[in-house]
Amino acid sequence: MNGELRFPEGFLWGTATAAYQVEGAAQEDGRGPSIWDTFAKTPGKVLNGDTGDVACDHYHRYPEDVRLMKELGMQAYRFSIAWPRIFPEKGRYNPKGTDFYKRLVDTLHQHGILPVATIYHWDLPQWIQDEGGWANRRSVDYFVEYANTLFRELGDVVPLWITHNEPWCVSFLSHWLGQHAPGHRDLREALQVAHHVLLSHGRTVQAYREAGLSGRIGITLNLTVVDAASEDPADLRAAQISDGNANRWFLDPIFRGSYPADMVEIYTEQAGPFDFVHADDLDIIRRPIDFLGVNYYTRSVVRAGEDGMPKPVPPAGPVTDMGWEVHPESLYRLLTRLRREYTGLPLYITENGAAYPDRVVDGRVDDPERIAYLRDHFAAAHRFIQEGGNLQGYFVWSFMDNFEWAFGYSKRFGLVYVDYATQTRIPKASALWYRDVIAANGIR
């Protein structure tokens, strides 16, 4: 790549984390248990039996972390709010929970860093799960009450709100594939969960408008590009189905007010009638948002299984420590598709990054692969912008190494290395490189 690629004036450069992955303080100041506390303590669910009990101790070390963000030139910080801190039990609001986020947001403002709050990043209060979780339509009302509480307490100091992080993971990964909390394996339940999460999104957008706040609200979807392994019609259809599950199942309701017909036919056959979809639900889900958050990590390649359903094909090219193919051109393809087929709204890359087996050598962490990964993905984003794409910001996942869900602490996504034994933070070479990218508002 020759020459410098400069981003538009005002382009927002930041990093992202999530409450259960970084905060620790799992029982502090009235926090109640979440489904991830339960899941992580269930033998065999998380590698090495790791939990988020301590994590990066961000709950106590946020002043140091925010100072480091400032030193690294970060302009924005996307964090999530832990619902079980705010409503630890049914019907009981915990002001101490909100107070932590007020302290965090105030510290961010003091350092000139824009707070971006994700309302839900997977840590459902266990008391709601005990009532059926997201599969129970009542969860929608609980979510709106929680969101309204946040808008009341933080609405005037948080300018960007994200209702949900990755509804696909909340529904299919957690209730069909069983890999995330609560670890269920039931397609019909996953479809109900997806619907109620989307409905809670729409209801919350409505509540935000009614609150008369001056910020902006959107949703973050994990999206990908699905390629067929061959031009064989069976493989092409398998790719279409995989795209329907990964992308269109969420994009269509939000931007078109309907579920994709081809997938409704398949899922009705596999999981029964959609009697959990009420008459005006889709009109609520499609409430206009101000921006779309896109989490992109990799593309997928699929072939048709014997049943015609998509089966993953192992990556042929370079992969990260997660085994995910490094495929920056698919970020450009994804963004271009979103603009062509769904929306001209502002887009933010709310997560993009890579795990690599980082090591501390003489007090330093050299991570050239991560620098190359980020550079190539920034270049793909820049190409989209150059062609008129409305991309307004980029949040690298993650600010620091953290609890990587079922992988525990075995995968390091951070720009900043965390020594979990001492809680020492060490900016990796990629953090210093990113600092220079932000300062130049571009890449060389």
Ligand SMILES: N#[N+]C[C@@H]1[C@@H](O)[C@H](O)[C@@H](O)[C@@H]2O[C@H]12
């Ligand atoms: N795996 N992985 C890394 C990263 C995960 O740590 C985030 O919590 C999710 O939002 C999204 O899956 C992406």
